[in-house]
Amino acid sequence: MKIDASNLLSRSRILLSLVFSVALAAAVSQSSAQSLDDVVLNVHKETTCGCCNGWVTHVNESGFDSVINHPENIAAVKEELGILPKWQSCHTAVSPEGFLFEGHVPARYITQFLSAPPSDALGLAAPGMPMGSPGMDFGDAFTPYDIILMMKDGSSKVFAKVETKAEQYQ
Numbered sequence: 001m002k003i004d005a006s007n008l009l010s011r012s013r014i015l016l017s018l019v020f021s022v023a024l025a026a027a028v029s030q031s032s033a034q035s036l037d038d039v040v041l042n043v044h045k046e047t048t049c050g051c052c053n054g055w056v057t058h059v060n061e062s063g064f065d066s067v068i069n070h071p072e073n074i075a076a077v078k079e080e081l082g083i084l085p086k087w088q089s090c091h092t093a094v095s096p097e098g099f100l101f102e103g104h105v106p107a108r109y110i111t112q113f114l115s116a117p118p119s120d121a122l123g124l125a126a127p128g129m130p131m132g133s134p135g136m137d138f139g140d141a142f143t144p145y146d147i148i149l150m151m152k153d154g155s156s157k158v159f160a161k162v163e164t165k166a167e168q169y170q
Contacts, residue, residue, distance in 0.1 A: 039114065040065045041101065044077050045091035052091040055104050055135030059093070062107030066093070078102075087125040087150055099123040100150065104133035106168040109147050109160055122150040124159055132165050140165075 041059060045052040047070045056066050071077045078088055081100055089103025093110075100123030101110055113124055125148040126133055132142030142165040149159035162168055 038065075039095055040067060041093040041095060041110075042067050042069065043091055043093045044069045044071055044074060046070065046074060049090050051104070051129065051135040053135070054137065055091065055133075058134035059107045059110065062111070064107060064110070082122055082152070083125070083150070084154060087127050087148060087156065089125065089127060089129055095123075101125075102150070103127060104130060104135050105147055106134050106162070108168065108170060113159070118149065120152045122152050124148065125150050125156075130162075133162070134168060 041064050043052070043056055043066050045056075045068065056068065060066055074092075078092055081092065081094070083092060083100060083102050087102055091103065093101040095101070095114065097114075097117075099114065099117060099121070102123065102125035104126045105124045106126075109124055113121075126145060127148060128145075129136055130143055130145035131138065133145065144161070144163045146158045147160040147162065148156050150156050
C-alpha cells in the first residue's frame with residue numbers, strides 16, 4: 001500500500017487546525033463565563049434599607065460579589081451617574097465597566113446584559129420597588145414588572161418583561 005505523504009501532511013494540518021479552533025472556542029467560552037462570576041458590583045444604598053440587603057444577598061448567591069457603600073446623599077449619586085428619576089429605585093449597583101443596575105434587577109438579567117452589553121447602554125433598571133422582585137419578597141405576593149434598558153442618551157426600552165415570580169430565577 002502506497003502512502004501519499006503530501007496528502008497525509010495536508011490532512012494532518014487540517015485536523016490540527018480544527019482541534020486548535022475547537023480548543024480556542026472552548027477557552028474563550030470558559031473565559032467569558034468565569035469573568036461574569038468574578039464581577040464585583042459596587043452597591044450604593046441607604047444604611048437602613050432591608051430590601052436592598054435582600055437584593056444584595058440574591059446577587060451574591062447568584063455568583064456576583066458586592067461592595068456596599070452608604071453615601072450621605074443617594075439621590076446625588078444617582079443624579080451624578082445619570083439615572084433619570086423615572087428609572088430610580090432604592091439602590092444602585094455599578095459594574096467594574098461602569099454599567100448601572102438600578103433597583104431590584106434579578107441577577108439573571110444582569111448576567112444576560114453583561115454577556116453582551118448593547119451599544120451606548122447605561123444599564124438596567126427595575127423602577128420603583130416591584131412586589132415579589134428579589135429583595136422585595138413578601139410570601140407569594142408578586143406584581144409583574146419590566147426590566148428597563150437605560151441608554152446614555154436618556155432614552156429607554158423594555159429589556160425584559162417579568163410576568164411571574166419564577167421567571168426571575170431561571
